[in-house]
Amino acid sequence: MDYKAIAQQTAQEVLGYNRDTSGWKVVKTSKKITVSSKASRKFHGNLYRVEEIIPESAAKLSDFLYQTGDRVTWDKSLQAYDMVHRIDSDTFICHTITQSFAMGSISPRDFIDLVYIKRYEGNMNIISSKSVDFPEYPPSSNYIRGYNHPCGFVCSPMKENPAYSKLVMFVQTEMRGKLSPSIIEKTMPSNLVNFILNAKDGIKAHKTPSRRGFHHHSHS
Numbered sequence: 001m002d003y004k005a006i007a008q009q010t011a012q013e014v015l016g017y018n019r020d021t022s023g024w025k026v027v028k029t030s031k032k033i034t035v036s037s038k039a040s041r042k043f044h045g046n047l048y049r050v051e052e053i054i055p056e057s058a059a060k061l062s063d064f065l066y067q068t069g070d071r072v073t074w075d076k077s078l079q080a081y082d083m084v085h086r087i088d089s090d091t092f093i094c095h096t097i098t099q100s101f102a103m104g105s106i107s108p109r110d111f112i113d114l115v116y117i118k119r120y121e122g123n124m125n126i127i128s129s130k131s132v133d134f135p136e137y138p139p140s141s142n143y144i145r146g147y148n149h150p151c152g153f154v155c156s157p158m159k160e161n162p163a164y165s166k167l168v169m170f171v172q173t174e175m176r177g178k179l180s181p182s183i184i185e186k187t188m189p190s191n192l193v194n195f196i197l198n199a200k201d202g203i204k205a206h207k208t209p210s211r212r213g214f215h216h217h218s219h220s
Helices: 003-019 058-066 181-207
Strands: 025-030 033-039 046-054 078-088 091-098 109-119 125-131 147-158 161-174
Touching: 003 078, 003 091, 003 109, 003 125, 003 147, 003 161, 025 181, 033 181, 046 181, 058 109, 058 125, 058 147, 058 161, 058 181, 109 147, 161 181
Parallel strands: none
Antiparallel strands: 025 033, 033 046, 046 161, 078 091, 091 109, 109 125, 125 147, 147 161
């Protein structure tokens, strides 16, 4: 499978969503975060768009969202987020396991996604992800394997203040299993708002220097 070609194609699709201004319907606004949706062209469900201003430069924001290491410490929607195969410095395959949602009525899902960061001129970065087949990680009986149609983050500097970024996130997740679309439509907007709030907390914590380096030696 030509993962690199799929990655580039996915980034292109996310860029297209970002340029697409028509047909979006605002489904939730909360704490300056706006969630809009429109029917997905990829599956019988929605493409969501989430917008927020983040007090961080676009470069730092995209690095933060791209790295896998401490994702589960701030992203409360995930139980696990592991890089299972690195393709190059901009591209990897990851395995994620979600928490259950909607008071347990949406059980955990797992996903195998191809993640790619692409840098555009003007300091705009796109981190795209899309589900792929990866033979080393076949679906297991423990989780329903979900499917992410092209998703991504678009990070761009605010022209009037480059220390701030505009973050636009696109999500079109096919949960699979036997869920009614109405459960997903009810829970998705607030899950997306929570994701952004968690990310903002994560960035704040990331900025605070870690105190792990200081050990007090007690002399007995």
